[in-house]
Amino acid sequence: MSVSKEEWQHEQQRIDLVRTKLRKQLSKIEPDVGQLKSQVVDIRKHFWDEVTVNLSHDDDILDTYLSLRQQAEVLSERERTHRQLKRQADRMNRLLPAPYFGRIDFKEDGANPAERVYVGVSSFLDEDGETFLVYDWRTPIASLYYDYAPGPAEYNTPGGLVEGEIELKRQFIIRDGHIHFLFDTGLMIGDELLQQVLSKGAGSQMKTIVATIQKEQNRIIRNDSSRMLIVQGAAGSGKTSAALQRVAYLLYKHRKTLTADQMVLFSPNPLFNSYVSTVLPELGEENMQQTTFQDYLHHRLGRRFNIEDPFDQIEYVLADEKTPGYAARVSGIRYKASTRFLHVIQAYKDQLLKEHMLFKDIIFRDQVIVSRQALSDRFYGYDPAIRLANRIELMKEWLLEELAAYQEQEMQEDWVRDELDFLDKEQYQRAYNQLRKRRGRAESFDDADAEEQLLRKMIVREHFKPLRSRVKRLRFVDVPGLYRQLYENKLLFQSLHRTAAAADTPVPAENADDRDGLPARWDEICAYTLERMNRGDLPYEDATPFLYLQELTEGFRTNTIVRHVLIDEAQDYSPFQFEFLKRLFPRCRMTVLGDFNQAVFAQATTLEGSTPVAGLYGPGETEQIVLHRSYRSTREIVEFTRGMLKDGAQIEPFDREGGKPVVFTSAGAGAGKGTDANTCADALVRRMTAEIKALQADGSTSIGVICKTAAESERAFEALNGLDELRLIRKDTPSFEKGVMVIPAYLAKGVEFDAVLIYDASAVAYSRESERKLFYTACTRAMHKLQLYSAGTLTPFVAELDPAVYTVETVE
Numbered sequence: 051m052s053v054s055k056e057e058w059q060h061e062q063q064r065i066d067l068v069r070t071k072l073r074k075q076l077s078k079i080e081p082d083v084g085q086l087k088s089q090v091v092d093i094r095k096h097f098w099d100e101v102t103v104n105l106s107h108d109d110d111i112l113d114t115y116l117s118l119r120q121q122a123e124v125l126s127e128r129e130r131t132h133r134q135l136k137r138q139a140d141r142m143n144r145l146l147p148a149p150y151f152g153r154i155d156f157k158e159d160g161a162n163p164a165e166r167v168y169v170g171v172s173s174f175l176d177e178d179g180e181t182f183l184v185y186d187w188r189t190p191i192a193s194l195y196y197d198y199a200p201g202p203a204e205y206n207t208p209g210g211l212v213e214g215e216i217e218l219k220r221q222f223i224i225r226d227g228h229i230h231f232l233f234d235t236g237l238m239i240g241d242e243l244l245q246q247v248l249s250k251g252a253g254s255q256m257k258t259i260v261a262t263i264q265k266e267q268n269r270i271i272r273n274d275s276s277r278m279l280i281v282q283g284a285a286g287s288g289k290t291s292a293a294l295q296r297v298a299y300l301l302y303k304h305r306k307t308l309t310a311d312q313m314v315l316f317s318p319n320p321l322f323n324s325y326v327s328t329v330l331p332e333l334g335e336e337n338m339q340q341t342t343f344q345d346y347l348h349h350r351l352g353r354r355f356n357i358e359d360p361f362d363q364i365e366y367v368l369a370d371e372k373t374p375g376y377a378a379r380v381s382g383i384r385y386k387a388s389t390r391f392l393h394v395i396q397a398y399k400d401q402l403l404k405e406h407m408l409f410k411d412i413i414f415r416d417q418v419i420v421s422r423q424a425l426s427d428r429f430y431g432y433d434p435a436i437r438l439a440n441r442i443e444l445m446k447e448w449l450l451e452e453l454a455a456y457q458e459q460e461m462q463e464d465w466v467r468d469e470l471d472f473l474d475k476e477q478y479q480r481a482y483n484q485l486r487k488r489r490g491r492a493e494s495f496d497d498a499d500a501e502e503q504l505l506r507k508m509i510v511r512e513h514f515k516p517l518r519s520r521v522k523r524l525r526f527v528d529v530p531g532l533y534r535q536l537y538e539n540k541l542l543f544q545s546l547h548r549t550a551a552a553a554d555t556p557v558p559a560e561n562a563d564d565r566d567g568l569p570a571r572w573d574e575i576c577a578y579t580l581e582r583m584n585r586g587d588l589p590y591e592d593a594t595p596f597l598y599l600q601e602l603t604e605g606f607r608t609n610t611i612v613r614h615v616l617i618d619e620a621q622d623y624s625p626f627q628f629e630f631l632k633r634l635f636p637r638c639r640m641t642v643l644g645d646f647n648q649a650v651f652a653q654a655t656t657l658e659g660s661t662p663v664a665g666l667y668g669p670g671e672t673e674q675i676v677l678h679r680s681y682r683s684t685r686e687i688v689e690f691t692r693g694m695l696k697d698g699a700q701i702e703p704f705d706r707e708g709g710k711p712v713v714f715t716s717a718g719a720g721a722g723k724g725t726d727a728n729t730c731a732d733a734l735v736r737r738m739t740a741e742i743k744a745l746q747a748d749g750s751t752s753i754g755v756i757c758k759t760a761a762e763s764e765r766a767f768e769a770l771n772g773l774d775e776l777r778l779i780r781k782d783t784p785s786f787e788k789g790v791m792v793i794p795a796y797l798a799k800g801v802e803f804d805a806v807l808i809y810d811a812s813a814v815a816y817s818r819e820s821e822r823k824l825f826y827t828a829c830t831r832a833m834h835k836l837q838l839y840s841a842g843t844l845t846p847f848v849a850e851l852d853p854a855v856y857t858v859e860t861v862e
């Protein structure tokens with residue numbers, strides 16, 4: 051619905067007025083911000099000048115303490131006021147170029163006339179301190195803007211439900227204080243504005259979507275009741291966007307009790323972390339903590355093993371099909387990520403209470419002082435009712451006492467005397483000073499015998515220090531040995547497997563081995579695991595089970611500070627990892643976002659129905675939201691990509707036009723014309739280069755050349771050498787930039803490009819069923835243009851599509 055010229059002018063005048071008020075208020079507070087800042091700097095600099103320090107008598111000490119506290123209070127009060135005022139000024143400055151993006155006229159039942167509610171990124175009050183010139187998009191009343199078309203509407207407030215009628219719904223695009231776009235809408239959030247937003251180019255950072263949040267996304271953002279919120283959504287349906295706006299919403303709604311460092315986002319890779327890192331600051335909020343599961347594993351186990359990263363694992367799965375042992379490793383990866391294996395480890399823990407527990411000898415100066423057998427006897431000597439982790443805790447206390455006794459004994463040994471002679475002057479002096487301090491300043495230090503005893507004690511204590519620290523870190527429990535035992539003791543494993551099976555759903559058919567009920571190729575899996583562990587490596591598929599076993603035996607370390615955990619690309623997490631995160635963050639609510647169709651890791655899990663994820667907190671505490679509408683790609687690209695999926699028909703494209711995807715094949719390809727394969731590939735690379743230049747000339751600033759593996763990416767990068775702004779993205783590339791990015795598909799998860807070129811879309815690259823989702827993920831990264839290049843027979847994932855959804859060009 052177009053708006054009359056007068057209305058347009060009227061709205062422009064209001065914007066001018068709001069901007070004038072913003073400037074006026076800013077001119078009042080900005081000098082205060084500056085002044086407070088210099089005061090804070092000044093107080094910090096001269097902190098001690100204002101404090102009277104006198105420690106001569108008790109009274110003086112008290113005075114000193116009081117004066118110190120007073121000064122610290124002044125400083126912290128000034129810092130607080132500065133912070134608040136600065137945030138207020140930042141918010142106003144953020145509003146200045148575009149104070150709002152929406153307006154609704156809402157007439158509450160029984161009230162007259164309708165209130166005009168202007169919605170922007172933050173609230174702005176008139177000088178009276180009561181009239182909202184702009185409402186923050188997160189206020190209860192602003193939810194009307196996202197949830198309703200004109201007509202009857204309602205919203206929830208802490209005081210109850212407010213009902214009424216929306217008389218008008220208007221959208222703006224304002225730049226530098228000028229209206230660029232004004233539209234009254236009868237639809238939900240007008241497709242017009244969304245069209246405008248989505249037709250823009252991709253950047254190297256994700257953008258906020260507050261002006262165009264869709265109703266179903268708003269349900270995700272404002273959901274504040276469930277412990278576990280699961281979002282299953284098509285590629286490009288706005289899962290990540292909704293998650294980030296949700297963080298901003300929760301920070302606003304619970305601003306008195308929740309801070310950004312109590313929220314953690316688990317991302318698929320570090321590159322993605324940087325891609326999303328600007329959204330919250332753009333909304334005036336601090337960034338939450340961002341991490342990857344790999345980072346966490348590294349933090350916990352990095353000192354014990356070289357932990358394989360998930361990208362090396364996926365490279366192996368994708369590229370090493372022909373190497374010996376491949377089938378066993380892939381079977382192992384699937385099995386070790388399964389709920390069955392989780393139950394095996396749980397059954398193992400129960401078994402360890404009765405038998406098979408392993409410890410390490412406690413060795414001091416090459417002598418075993420407490421043998422592993424003694425440790426084991428002690429462990430099994432406890433009351434059987436005591437839990438495993440509690441027994442270990444008791445053993446720790448006991449061992450520390452034992453060490454203290456050994457320490458005492460060792461003091462008289464000759465080696466201590468020898469060390470005494472070799473103490474250098476500095477060490478001696480240090481020891482002497484410490485002894486003096488301990489004995490009191492006044493006392494002279496002339497008793498040679500006592501001195502020697504004390505020095506001996508210090509030497510022995512120093513030598514026992516690493517041992518004590520190992521005991522405190524529970525290193526006397528042989529967790530690596532326990533984990534290895536699973537692969538060394540087949541009878542034990544078989545019995546655990548049977549126990550787990552009794553409480554479990556069947557192993558996936560492709561993994562089952564009916565003969566002995568074990569996973570397929572179990573012996574090979576065992577040999578492989580042990581061989582890697584012997585080399586100090588921990589394959590990625592073993593890292594979480596290992597850590598889980600460690601926590602079960604030693605007691606779970608928990609983080610009770612974190613209140614919200616968000617897991618993006620959740621389809622790539624194993625049930626193990628979910629169980630683990632649940633235990634790690636016992637006080638958190640979880641938001642899990644994923645798309646099973648984009649599961650690229652062999653350990654992937656499903657999010658729907660009664661799966662381990664949905665069952666994590668039980669149905670009473672779990673809510674699921676499914677998003678079918680895809681916003682990223684043009685209608686033509688969605689029609690092309692959804693055809694690759696069994697359930698693709700459910701995916702609705704947002705109605706935005708663009709050209710059909712183009713498949714470039716080589717003239718000699720697959721037709722038996724006898725053309726050399728290299729010649730075909732060269733011709734395609736020349737064409738690809740020309741196409742990229744044309745795309746750049748046409749305004750595409752971010753172009754993704756998506757490859758299957760890192761090795762293929764290296765080759766593509768070489769072949770395209772000479773293009774402007776060409777970049778090779780590796781697993782450790784820290785951030786995206788604009789330009790032409792050559793990238794393996796698994797690293798392109800979660801991100802998007804104006805144009806995507808699939809470097810090799812032939813059947814040689816993608817034909818195994820297990821590669822379908824990877825290929826789908828690669829193609830769905832495209833916003834406006836998608837091109838596929840195939841020098842040989844085309845991948846069946848495209849060849850089986852309706853030919854009407856793409857065009858083919860043959861390259862000479």
Ligand SMILES: Nc1ncnc2c1ncn2[C@@H]1O[C@H](COP(=O)(O)OP(=O)(O)OP(=O)(O)O)[C@@H](O)[C@H]1O
Nearest residue numbers: 259262263264285286287288289290291681682800
């Ligand atoms: N309501 C919206 N308004 C404007 N843009 C939107 C909206 N929802 C989604 N988008 C845009 O659609 C694109 C895809 O969004 P996002 O990356 O959040 O989707 P996703 O579901 O996480 O995708 P994937 O699973 O494929 O990685 C982004 O460019 C995002 O800005």
